[in-house]
Every structure is written in C-alpha cells, then in structure tokens.
Amino acid sequence: MRKRVLYIFIFCLGLLSYGQTCPRVQDPANGSVGVPVDTEIRWNQVNGVDGYLISLGTTPGGTDILNRRSAGLVNSFSPELGLPDDTRIYVTISLFVTEGTLVDCPGETFTTQDVTEPPPCTQLVSGDTFGSIYWAYAYGATGYRVNIGTTSGGNDIADNVDVGNVLSYAPEKDLPLDQEIFVQIVPYNENGDNGPCQIESLIVSEPEFDCSPFLPQVDIPDQVGICIDGTTTTLLSRIVRASGFRWFRKNQDGSETLLSETNEFVPSDMGEYRFEAYNTVSQDGVPIECISSKDFTVVRSEVPTINSVDIKRQTSGLEITVNVAGEGDYEYTINSEFGPYQASPVFQNVPKGERTVFVRDKNGCGQVQRTIELDLSPDNFPRFFTPNQDGANDFWQFRPSPESGEINLEYIRIYDRYGNLLKQLDPRSQGWDGSFKGRRLPESDYWYKAASFSGQEIKGHFTLKR
Numbered sequence: 001m002r003k004r005v006l007y008i009f010i011f012c013l014g015l016l017s018y019g020q021t022c023p024r025v026q027d028p029a030n031g032s033v034g035v036p037v038d039t040e041i042r043w044n045q046v047n048g049v050d051g052y053l054i055s056l057g058t059t060p061g062g063t064d065i066l067n068r069r070s071a072g073l074v075n076s077f078s079p080e081l082g083l084p085d086d087t088r089i090y091v092t093i094s095l096f097v098t099e100g101t102l103v104d105c106p107g108e109t110f111t112t113q114d115v116t117e118p119p120p121c122t123q124l125v126s127g128d129t130f131g132s133i134y135w136a137y138a139y140g141a142t143g144y145r146v147n148i149g150t151t152s153g154g155n156d157i158a159d160n161v162d163v164g165n166v167l168s169y170a171p172e173k174d175l176p177l178d179q180e181i182f183v184q185i186v187p188y189n190e191n192g193d194n195g196p197c198q199i200e201s202l203i204v205s206e207p208e209f210d211c212s213p214f215l216p217q218v219d220i221p222d223q224v225g226i227c228i229d230g231t232t233t234t235l236l237s238r239i240v241r242a243s244g245f246r247w248f249r250k251n252q253d254g255s256e257t258l259l260s261e262t263n264e265f266v267p268s269d270m271g272e273y274r275f276e277a278y279n280t281v282s283q284d285g286v287p288i289e290c291i292s293s294k295d296f297t298v299v300r301s302e303v304p305t306i307n308s309v310d311i312k313r314q315t316s317g318l319e320i321t322v323n324v325a326g327e328g329d330y331e332y333t334i335n336s337e338f339g340p341y342q343a344s345p346v347f348q349n350v351p352k353g354e355r356t357v358f359v360r361d362k363n364g365c366g367q368v369q370r371t372i373e374l375d376l377s378p379d380n381f382p383r384f385f386t387p388n389q390d391g392a393n394d395f396w397q398f399r400p401s402p403e404s405g406e407i408n409l410e411y412i413r414i415y416d417r418y419g420n421l422l423k424q425l426d427p428r429s430q431g432w433d434g435s436f437k438g439r440r441l442p443e444s445d446y447w448y449k450a451a452s453f454s455g456q457e458i459k460g461h462f463t464l465k466r
Helices: 002-017
Strands: 025-027 032-035 041-043 051-057 066-072 088-096 102-104 108-112 124-127 133-135 143-149 158-164 180-189 199-203 223-227 244-250 256-260 271-283 286-301 305-314 317-325 330-334 346-350 355-361 367-372 409-415 421-425 444-452 457-464
Touching: 124 180, 124 199, 133 143, 305 355, 305 367, 317 330, 317 355, 330 346
Parallel strands: 032 108, 223 286
Antiparallel strands: 025 041, 051 066, 051 088, 088 102, 088 108, 124 133, 143 158, 143 180, 180 199, 244 256, 244 271, 271 286, 305 317, 317 346, 330 355, 355 367, 409 421, 409 444, 444 457
C-alpha cells in the first residue's frame, strides 16, 4: 500500500513539474454503455504538450486492441477496424511533454453495444501497382472474405479468401496492369454475413512518376550560328547529373533523325534541331528516363565589321552610334568586353573621354572592338596638298588611323595667315579643294583648328602647293 501511495505521489509531482493536467475522455463519457463500435474517442485539449498517444485494451491499462497509437496533436481518434462489440474498453491517454518525457494518465472505460446483426456490405476503395486492394470499414465486421477475378464473378486471382479483420489485401498472384479486374468483398461477424455482396471493378495502372527532382538542367541557346568563315559552334550539354544525351535533326515531314548520343555536338547544316538530356531512375526495378528537352535553330552567321562610329554631343553627354555590317545577330557594349551587352547599337549619355566599343555575334562567331575619342594628333592632318586636279592629293582632310582607333571630330576650321576663316570643313566630306567662294587660292601656308566631341582641340598649319 505504501508503494502504491508513493507511486501516485511521484506521478502527480511529475505532472506538476511540467505544468500539465491529464485530459479526461469526453466522448464516450467514463462508464458509458451501449457505445457504437465505430465511435470516435475524444478528450479535452491540453496545452503545452508535444503530442498524444492512445492505448485501448480489454483490461485496465491494457493494449491488446491498440498499443500507444500516436494521435499527434489531435485530441481525438477513430479506430479504423472498429471495436469489439459488447466489450468493456479501457482507454489510456499518454502525453509527450518537454524533453520527450512520456506521462501515462489514469485510464477510463466504456462498454460497446452488442451487435446482433451481420455487417453491411462494404465498398471497394482502390488498388495499387504494389498488388493490393483496399476497401472501407463495414460496421460491426470482424473479418472479410475476398474474391478477385479477371471476369465478372470470376475468382482466378483470389477465391473466397478469408483475410481476417483488415481493410486491404495483396493476393499472391499479381494484379494485371491496365486491365479491368472484378472484386467482391463480403464482411462477416459472429452473426453471419449479408452476402452475396456487389461485384465491383477497377483498373490498376502504372502511376505517373514525378520526374521533377531528377530532371537535368539544360543550357542550350535558342539559336546557334554556323559561321561563314568556316568555323562551327560546338554545343556542350552544360547540365547537371545527366545519365545520357541525344541530339536530333528535325525533318520537314515532322520526323526526327538521331545524330549523336554524346555530351557535345557540332552542327554542320542550318535548320531545326532538338536536344535531350536524361537521368535514369529506377521505380520498382523498372528504369524510367526523366528527360529535359530543348529545341534550337542553327542559322548562318559571321563576325561583325565596324564600319564607323558616329558621335553627337548632347547636354547630358555623348550619343554614340556603332555602324556595323555582317550577316549575323549582333549585340553591343561599351568599355568592357564582358558587358553588359545590349541589342541596340546606340549609347546615350556617355561621358566624354576615350571609349572602346565592343560588338559580338550572339551565335558565337566572333567579336570586334574599336577605340574612339583618342587624343588628337598632328599626324592625323596632312602637311601639304596639291589641288591641281590630277587625281592625286587634290583635297586636304583629316585622316584618322583606323588601326589605332577612331576619332570623331565636331568641326575643322581653315584660316589664312591673317586669321580669316576660309572654310568650316565637314570631317566626313571629301575635303577642302583650296578655293574660297569659288576662287582658287594661291600657294601659301594655311592654318587649321579642329575639335573633337569630347572637347579636345588641336591647331596647326599645312602648305597648299600648285
């Protein structure tokens, strides 16, 4: 007796140390009789616990019906297979409290009703590719008999098999896939059965496998260039964890021709192509390919040629326009060959100073660059010219050096020895022919002043010879 009192004291002290109160079964109430065998057992919510366990037995503290089934944080439980009829049921609720400590609460009881009728027929729920069928609980059932056949009323797969008090059955013979099978399930108890029950049918199909975690990441551009200079672009399948690769040529009739099964491919003709990368995954011993696919077009392309760079002065900076030629799809950047690149050849609000423009073919056929706004030098202006209309050296004009970059001038002005303005020369024109207002000027030295769009100025002189 002393030990029992000590146990109760320690148990209550444990509850108080965790700040918990054991719940009471609210439905069915303690001592209830005639309780349905499919009753839902509910108890009051207890704050601060990590979860509930429920045990059911036919003796005090017993677990012969249910042994500490987890209910999570839900304060209710419905026995899937029902409870035995006309039986006193002992309920024990256990609490998971702080640090994983388990506290068993005092038990409560109720008595189920006496079932005096056979159970009703049940309904088929589903079948799966693992060879099992499932059905719903029939009130008062203590077991089930199963017939399965490939014809209505047939039993070539299962012949009146007593499976006991369960809600699923996996016959020894595999269920055929993608074929209708016929199932009859007859519940029974000590009062007999309500057979024959209805025959139901189902088709078991291979479930769709979720490939999303196994799909390779494909990095192939929409358009690929075959370069006019004879070089070709090698496509590398830049992917992650790929088991295999396939490259196809798409034909005009809608068919495809397999070209390669390696991880790289060099296209030789223009046209439409498709690339596949796949990872092989096993499902129940059956290999499944998880495929990522990308369509792309192969086009003719070439390295760009920069014809000229136009510069206009604006209040907020310079407007730079890159004029290119070539059979390709080009993009542009300024100052850094690494970009960022843009589709437009026009740059706005560019600060004054030396700049380098870069143009590259989007299809990988090459890149060119040109430096603009170099320092002006006397070497860019001829020291003399001979306007005698013999076809040689007849005009005087600014002469940039293409190999060292490009200088864009805002103006060139030409003066005589007295400082009189003779000509404001367009840097893009043919040049000055040595005349003023239609009159040929004599041999002499003349002066010039030139300015770039970045604000650089240079002065010098040259000789007109006849």
